[in-house]
Amino acid sequence: MPQFVVIGRDATDDKALERRMGAREAHMKVIDEGIASGRNIMGAAMLNDNGDMCGSVMTMEFESRAELDEWLRTEPYVVANVWDDIEI
Numbered sequence: 267m268p269q270f271v272v273i274g275r276d277a278t279d280d281k282a283l284e285r286r287m288g289a290r291e292a293h294m295k296v297i298d299e300g301i302a303s304g305r306n307i308m309g310a311a312m313l314n315d316n317g318d319m320c321g322s323v324m325t326m327e328f329e330s331r332a333e334l335d336e337w338l339r340t341e342p343y344v345v346a347n348v349w350d351d352i353e354i
Contacts (some may be wrong), residue, residue, distance in 0.1 A: 267327045269307065270334050275321040282348065283318055289346035293305035296342060300326065321349070 275280045300306030305327055312321035322343065328334040334354065343349045 270330050271352040272324045275351040277350035285346050286348045289342040289348055292342035
């Protein structure tokens with residue numbers, strides 16, 4: 267099965283960290299489901315120079331890029347406009 271590295275960089279506006287923290291519980295639920303299903307291989311938060319979360323890096327397995335893109339459409343950090351830049 268294809269593996270993908272997803273790098274989600276948070277927006278940099280004054281409310282970005284607040285949005286992240288507001289969506290974090292839902293994001294972690296999705297991640298826990300991905301771990302249980304074997305889809306999530308590894309993941310970590312990225313930190314800025316102040317030690318605040320400013321993005322995410324995940325290695326994941328999907329049948330196709332289209333399946334990954336479908337997953338991204340409902341990912342809580344995408345829906346809540348936390349991630350401003352997503353690199354696959």
